[in-house]
Amino acid sequence: MTNKQLTWLHKNLFSTWYNSLLTVVCLVFLFWIVRGVITWATTQAQWAVIQVNLPLFLVGRFPQTLYWRAWIVLAIAAILSAITAGVFFSKQQLTRRVIIFFTFIVGVLLVILPLDFISRIQLLLIAVLIFAGFGVGRNFSEVLAPWLSLLWVLSFPIILWLIGGGFGLQSVPTNLWNGLLLTLLMAAISIVLSFPIGVLLALGRTSDLPVVRWFSILYIEIVRGVPLIGILFLAQVMLPLFLPADVRLDRVLRGIAGLILFSAAYMAENVRGGLQSIPQGQIEAAKALGLNTALVVLLIVLPQALRAVIPALVGQFISLFKDTSLLSLLGLVELTGIARSILAQPEFLGRYAEVYLFIGLIYWVFCYSMSLASRRLEKQLNQ
Structure with a gap:
């Protein structure tokens, strides 16, 4: 720990005896809460309810044979979001943080989600497309910025068509x-x-x-x-x-x-x-x-x-x-x-x-x- 960090701790957490006492009490209380949550999550909670019903949480009763349409919708939304983020997150340091955070999230999802092999490949492919879209948005931000709103507007009827069907696709009623x-x-x-x-x-x-x-x-x-x-x-x-x-x-x-x-x-x-x-x-x-x-x-x-x-x-x-x-x-x-x-x-x-x-x-x-x-x-x- 550097002198600067020690100075900050002394100034903000241990400046007086009552501040030191309050800091210690808060740390003990926080430790007690975190330990209880971790104990419950690892020994008592039954996360099978999430794993078994994950498709229901995400798409409900949407026909399983048409899941490919939901994957396409996810890909369209993810790519446009990545391009939009690339346009706005232009700083190098911030870009690096975003990439690290996103990589961590994708890795966690690939590990914990109960997906079959094909679904894991699809999720990994969408992650690659997101990286590509983020790079495109960041490198061509000046060109893409005026067209972002139009891209989102044009994507919306396509997403509705994929979800609801019609015009050559099997219709899916809204109750599904x-x-x-x-x-x-x-x-x-x-x-x-x-x-x-x-x-x-x-x-x-x-x-x-x-x-x-x-x-x-x-x-x-x-x-x-x-x-x-x-x-x-x-x-x-x-x-x-x-x-x-x-x-x-x-x-x-x-x-x-x-x-x-x-x-x-x-x-x-x-x-x-x-x-x-x-x-x-x-x-x-x-x-x-x-x-x-x-x-x-x-x-x-x-x-x-x-x-x-x-x-x-x-x-x-x-x-x-x-x-x-x-x-x-x-x-x-x-x-x-x-x-x-x-x-x-x-x-x-x-x-x-x-x-x-x-x-x-x-x-x-x-x-x-x-x-x-x-x-x-x-x-x-x-x-």
Whole structure:
């Protein structure tokens, strides 16, 4: 241990007698907690519930003969994510850390996941493609950066086609879209669609047109005053009443509609906070240069407003991703719903800790990834 490290320890942990006592007590308590968790995880926990039901957690009742489509979807999403990460993670030191962390994760997955030989080869191939995509994104970041949004938009209908079928592929009904697959799909669609609606509502609330402004205010305040579970029940029960008798919306679409309607109201308030942070002088200067209202909003106001509220927007995205778990109360078997189904199996009754720790880890990985990406995006835009 170097002198610098010893100085830091003395200054921050052992500066006085009561700080030293508090440090020792915290270390003992932390050791006691960690030892208990490790003992339970290695001697008492029955992780067979995860190994046996891993396909159910990931894709639910998706037909096993069509798993190759799920692998292609995973490959498309992984490659695009790697290219996006390569564009934003351009520093050499940070790149090295990302590669080391990713290599460790892939190695752990290959060891602990109960996959057959073919599946392990497929996972390893996807890992190689991710490395390649990361390198491409990092080396051609200036060329690819303007096209990233378009690539994601174009990939989305391809992913939906692979999952749902049609146009030459065997159709898979939505009641077989379960587990993590349904959670990610509903969260992605809800985030993508609620964001522009929230921006429009925020602009409408600050509009000079009374009808537009009061409609936006009324919608935002009513939705924010109702709990999400109420919105979801209304979307499942009330929405079909406003449609023609021969039109039946799928339950998944109704669930997505409820999430969008709820999230858009909170998104609008976050964006409105960013709009209010823009100095009025910039708007007046833009109009003095001859720009009309639409160009002022698109070129001057919105870019700065959205950059100012990136943490709040990503916080809303993370909240929306976790709120998909409420759909299990409406009969949709997403990640939390499939966990409840697995716990109903006679051989795994009472295995609540193992199952909910596993799905909690999945939620944490995706939420932390969004948080990390937002911090990197915020730093990139501030430069």
